Amino acid sequence: MFKEGLGETSSFAGCHPAVNLIFFLFAIGITMFSTSPAFLAVTLVFSWLYSILLNGRKAIKTNIVFTLPIIVIMAGINTLFTHNGATVLFYLNNSRITLEALLYGLAAAVLLSSVIVWFGCFNVVITADKLIYIFGKAAPVLGLTLSMIFRFIPLLKTRFKEISMGQRCMGRHVSGGFIERIRQYTKEVSILISWSLEAAIETSDSMEARGYGLPGRTSFHLFKFTPTDKALLTGISVSGIIAAVGCALGKTSIYYYPKVVFGHWDVFTTVTFAAYAVLLAIPIVTDIFGEIKWQQYRLEI
Amino acid sequence: MATIQVRNLSFTYPLADDPALKNVTFTVSQSEFVVLCGKSGCGKSTLLRHLKKNLTPYGRADGNVLYDGQEVAGLDDRINAAEIGFVQQNPDNQIVTDKVWHELAFGLESLGMDNKTIKRRVAEMASFFDIQTWFRKNVSELSGGQKQLLNLASVMVMQPKVLILDEPTSQLDPIAASEFLKTIYRINRELGTTVIISEHRLEELFTMADKVMVMDKGSLIAFDEPWNIGNFLAGDSPEKRHPMFYGMPAVMKIYSHCRAEGVPRYIREGREMSPLTIRDGRLWMESFLGDDYEEGCRHKSETEQEPQREEIIRIKDLWFKYSKDSGNVLRGLNLSVRKGELFCLLGGNGVGKSTTLKAVSGAVIPQHGSITVDGMKVKKENFKELFNNRLAMLPQNPQALFTEITVEEELLEALYFEKISDEEKIDKIEKILKMMEITHLRKSHPYDLSGGEQQRLALGKILLLDPKILLLDEPTKGLDPFFKITLAEILKKLTSSGVTIFMVSHDVEFCAEYADRCAMFFDGDVVSEGAPKEFFAGNSFYTTSANRIVRKWFPDGLTWEEVAEWAERASAK
Numbered sequence: 001m002f003k004e005g006l007g008e009t010s011s012f013a014g015c016h017p018a019v020n021l022i023f024f025l026f027a028i029g030i031t032m033f034s035t036s037p038a039f040l041a042v043t044l045v046f047s048w049l050y051s052i053l054l055n056g057r058k059a060i061k062t063n064i065v066f067t068l069p070i071i072v073i074m075a076g077i078n079t080l081f082t083h084n085g086a087t088v089l090f091y092l093n094n095s096r097i098t099l100e101a102l103l104y105g106l107a108a109a110v111l112l113s114s115v116i117v118w119f120g121c122f123n124v125v126i127t128a129d130k131l132i133y134i135f136g137k138a139a140p141v142l143g144l145t146l147s148m149i150f151r152f153i154p155l156l157k158t159r160f161k162e163i164s165m166g167q168r169c170m171g172r173h174v175s176g177g178f179i180e181r182i183r184q185y186t187k188e189v190s191i192l193i194s195w196s197l198e199a200a201i202e203t204s205d206s207m208e209a210r211g212y213g214l215p216g217r218t219s220f221h222l223f224k225f226t227p228t229d230k231a232l233l234t235g236i237s238v239s240g241i242i243a244a245v246g247c248a249l250g251k252t253s254i255y256y257y258p259k260v261v262f263g264h265w266d267v268f269t270t271v272t273f274a275a276y277a278v279l280l281a282i283p284i285v286t287d288i289f290g291e292i293k294w295q296q297y298r299l300e301i
Numbered sequence: 302m303a304t305i306q307v308r309n310l311s312f313t314y315p316l317a318d319d320p321a322l323k324n325v326t327f328t329v330s331q332s333e334f335v336v337l338c339g340k341s342g343c344g345k346s347t348l349l350r351h352l353k354k355n356l357t358p359y360g361r362a363d364g365n366v367l368y369d370g371q372e373v374a375g376l377d378d379r380i381n382a383a384e385i386g387f388v389q390q391n392p393d394n395q396i397v398t399d400k401v402w403h404e405l406a407f408g409l410e411s412l413g414m415d416n417k418t419i420k421r422r423v424a425e426m427a428s429f430f431d432i433q434t435w436f437r438k439n440v441s442e443l444s445g446g447q448k449q450l451l452n453l454a455s456v457m458v459m460q461p462k463v464l465i466l467d468e469p470t471s472q473l474d475p476i477a478a479s480e481f482l483k484t485i486y487r488i489n490r491e492l493g494t495t496v497i498i499s500e501h502r503l504e505e506l507f508t509m510a511d512k513v514m515v516m517d518k519g520s521l522i523a524f525d526e527p528w529n530i531g532n533f534l535a536g537d538s539p540e541k542r543h544p545m546f547y548g549m550p551a552v553m554k555i556y557s558h559c560r561a562e563g564v565p566r567y568i569r570e571g572r573e574m575s576p577l578t579i580r581d582g583r584l585w586m587e588s589f590l591g592d593d594y595e596e597g598c599r600h601k602s603e604t605e606q607e608p609q610r611e612e613i614i615r616i617k618d619l620w621f622k623y624s625k626d627s628g629n630v631l632r633g634l635n636l637s638v639r640k641g642e643l644f645c646l647l648g649g650n651g652v653g654k655s656t657t658l659k660a661v662s663g664a665v666i667p668q669h670g671s672i673t674v675d676g677m678k679v680k681k682e683n684f685k686e687l688f689n690n691r692l693a694m695l696p697q698n699p700q701a702l703f704t705e706i707t708v709e710e711e712l713l714e715a716l717y718f719e720k721i722s723d724e725e726k727i728d729k730i731e732k733i734l735k736m737m738e739i740t741h742l743r744k745s746h747p748y749d750l751s752g753g754e755q756q757r758l759a760l761g762k763i764l765l766l767d768p769k770i771l772l773l774d775e776p777t778k779g780l781d782p783f784f785k786i787t788l789a790e791i792l793k794k795l796t797s798s799g800v801t802i803f804m805v806s807h808d809v810e811f812c813a814e815y816a817d818r819c820a821m822f823f824d825g826d827v828v829s830e831g832a833p834k835e836f837f838a839g840n841s842f843y844t845t846s847a848n849r850i851v852r853k854w855f856p857d858g859l860t861w862e863e864v865a866e867w868a869e870r871a872s873a874k
Binding site: 158 | 353355356378379382383386387389391393394395396397398399400402403406407408409410411412413414415416419420423437439440441452455456459659662663664685688689692693694696697698700701702703704715748762763766772
C-alpha cells in the first residue's frame with residue numbers, strides 16, 4: 001500500500017480544493033515563522049511522513065537528494081560567515097566559529113527543507129484542476145488563462161515534434177556542429193511560433209463564437225463540498241487558527257543570538273504545540289483512515 | 302418559417318479586385334439540412350462566415366443577411382452567441398481549455414450561467430454525444446475525431462437553433478468523418494436544429510441533405526434537392542459538364558453520364574429520381590439489366606505481366622513496439638516497393654501504417670528486422686547519406702515546413718545548403734512553381750494559401766531536394782476533388798521521371814484510380830497486395846463505391862468512368 005504511494009487518489013487529495021488550500025496555507029505559513037526545535041521537529045517529521053505516504057518509497061530518495069545539500073550548505077555557510085554568538089567553538093583564520101551560528105544555520109536549514117517537502121506534497125494534492133478552480137474563484141479570467149496554458153503545453157510539444165520530424169526528413173538536423181545545431185533549433189522554434197500564432201486566430205474565433213467577452217462570465221467546476229469536507233475544514237481551521245495565534249505571539253520561536261534561549265514553556269505553548277501537531281496530522285490520518293476503509297471494503301467483496 | 306434569409310449579398314475583400322461573393326440570394330427554412338459545395342476558394346467560407354455576427358470578414362458588403370427576420374449584424378450578442386453555432390475545420394485549433402468538461406462548459410460560462418445550470422446542460426449534451434467515458438480526460442489525449450466531436454458538442458451545449466459547419470471533416474479519417482456526419486444528421490433529425498454545412502465529402506451528405514447549394518466563383522449556381530443537382534451539373538454532354546460535376550458522389554456521376562447516353566432512367570414511386578446511395582444504384586442497374594444478366598468474361602488476361610522492376614525499398618521481418626509494455630505495432634512486416642511506382646498502403650486507423658512510414662524514414666527504430674532503402678540500411682550512421690538526394694518525406698501538416706514570408710523564398714530556403722549558383726537555384730524554383738501550378742502565388746505568404754495550395758508548396762519544397770524516393774503521409778487529407786486530380790497528375794509526372802512514391806492513405810477512391818500497386822495493412826502486417834484491379838476486385842467492402850455497385854456483374858470496374866461505360870454497353874445488349 002505504501003510502496004507506490006497514494007498520490008492523487010488519496011482521500012485528502014479527493015477533498016474540496018478549499019480544504020486542501022487552507023491546510024497548506026496554515027502548514028507552510030506556520031512552518032516559515034517557526035524556529036523553535038520542538039516545532040521544527042514536528043513539521044519536519046510530519047512533512048516527511050506525508051510525503052512518503054503520497055509518493056511511496058521513492059519520496060525518501062528525492063527528499064534526501066533535495067534537502068541534504070540544503071542542510072549542509074546552509075549550516076555550513078551560516079557557521080562560516082556569521083560570527084555572532086557567545087560560545088566560541090574554535091578560531092578559523094582569526095574568525096570566531098560559534099555554536100549559536102551553527103545551531104541557527106541548522107534550524108534555518110530544517111525550516112527550509114520542511115517547506116520544500118511540504119511544497120512537494122502540495123504539488124501532488126493541488127492538481128492543475130484545483131489550481132484552476134482556486135484561481136478561477138479569485139478571477140474567472142485568471143482560471144481560464146491557466147486552463148489555456150495547460151492546454152497549450154502538450155499542443156506545442158506535439159507540434160514541435162512534427163516540425164523536428166519534417167526538418168529531419170529534409171535532411172536537416174541530422175548532423176552538424178554546435179553552431180549549426182543552434183541555428184537549426186532557432187529555425188524550428190520560429191516555425192513553431194508562426195504556426196501557433198496562425199492557429200491562435202482560429203482559437204480566438206472559436207472563443208468569440210461561443211460568446212467570450214460577454215459581461216458576467218462565470219467559472220464552472222466539478223467540485224462538490226461534502227459533509228466530510230465541512231468537518232475537515234472545521235478541524236483544520238480551529239487547529240490552524242490556534243497554532244497561528246500562538247505563532248504570532250512568538251510561542252513557536254526561540255532566540256539564538258547571542259546565546260540560545262529557550263522561552264518559558266507555558267500552558268499556551270503546549271496548546272499551540274498540540275494544535276500544530278493535530279493540524280499537520282489531519283491529512284495523514286484522513287488518508288490512512290480512508291485506506292483502511294478501502295481495504296475492508298475489498299475484503300468484504 | 303424562414304430562419305436564414307440572404308438577399309443580394311455581395312462582398313469584396315479589401316484590396317481584392319474581384320468580389321468574393323456575387324449577388325447571393327437564398328432562404329433556409331427552419332430545421333432544414335443544407336449542404337453547400339463548390340471548389341476550394343469559391344467563397345463557401347466567406348458566405349458561411351457572413352451568417353455569424355462576430356465572424357463576418359472585413360471588407361465591402363452589400364445586401365442583407367437576416368436571422369429570424371433580423372439583420373445578423375445588429376443581433377444581440379447573447380442571441381448571436383447562443384443561437385447560431387459555428388464549427389470550423391481544424392479540430393485542434395478550436396479547443397480552448399485543457400479538460401473535456403471545461404471545454405463543454407466554456408460557452409455557458411461566457412453566458413454567465415450558474416454552476417447548477419451548466420452542470421445540467423453539460424450532462425445532457427455529454428449523454429447525447431456519448432462523451433461520458435472521456436468526460437474527465439485531458440483534451441490532448443483525444444483522437445482527431447473525438448476532438449471534432451467535442452467542438453461540436455461544446456457548440457450544441459448552448460442549444461443553438463442554427464448550426465453552421467465549415468468543412469468540419471476535412472482533417473478527419475474516413476471512419477471518424479462518417480461518424481461525425483451521422484451525429485450531425487442526428488442533431489438535425491432529433492433536435493430539429495437547422496444545419497448548413499460545407500463539405501467535399503459528398504457521398505454521405507447527399508443522402509442526408511434536404512437541399513444542396515452549389516457555388517462557383519462567388520455565385521450561387523444551384524439550390525435544389527440533391528437528386529436534381531447531378532443532372533443539372535452534368536449538362537447535356539460531357540463537354541458541357543460543370544467542373545463541380547467531378548466532385549459529386551460516384552453513383553450520381555454514373556447515372557448522369559448514362560442518362561445522357563440514353564440508358565434507361567431510374568423510376569421510383571412513379572417519378573424519375575437520381576440514385577443517391579449504393580443501394581439505389583444497384584436497384585437502378587437491376588431494373589435495366591434483369592436478374593439473369595451475366596458479364597461474359599472477367600478481364601483476367603488483361604493484366605499483362607509487367608517486367609519486374611528493381612526493388613528500391615525492402616522491409617524484412619520488421620517488429621516494433623513503442624514501449625516495453627505496449628503491444629507490438631508492427632508484427633513481422635515484409636514489404637517491398639519497386640522503383641518508379643506509386644505504392645499505396647491502405648488500412649484503418651491505428652493499424653501501424655504511419656509507424657511503417659516513420660520506420661522507413663528512421664524516425665522510429667524497430668526492435669527487430671531491417672529496412673533497406675536504395676541499397677542502404679536505415680540506421681543512424683547512414684542518416685546523412687540517406688537524406689542526401691535519396692529519401693524525403695512530406696509531413697501531414699504542411700505548416701510544419703514553412704519558415705519564410707513568401708512562396709518564392711520558401712522554396713529558396715530548401716536550396717540553402719546546395720552548392721550551386723544563384724542562377725541555377727532560380728531556375729530550379731521556376732520549374733517547381735510551374736510544376737506545382739503555384740506560379741501566380743509566388744509573392745503570397747505561405748499561410749495565406751488554401752489547404753490544397755499549402756500542400757503543393759510543401760511538396761514543391763521537398764521536391765527541390767531532388768529525392769529518389771518520396772514518402773507521403775495522407776497527402777489527400779483536406780483536399781477538394783479538383784486538387785486531388787491535380788495532385789494525381791503531379792505524382793504521375795514524378796513517377797514517370799523515375800521517382801518512387803510510397804504513400805500511406807485512407808483514401809480508397811484516390812488509390813484505386815492512381816496507384817500502381819496497393820497493399821492492405823492490418824494488425825502490423827500486409828495482408829494483401831497487388832495492382833489496383835486485382836487488389837480491389839478481391840475485396841468486398843474495402844473498395845470504391847463505383848465498384849460496390851457493380852461488383853456482382855463487373856468486378857473489375859473501379860472508377861466511375863469504367864463503370865459508366867460498362868453500364869452503357871450492358872444496357873445496349
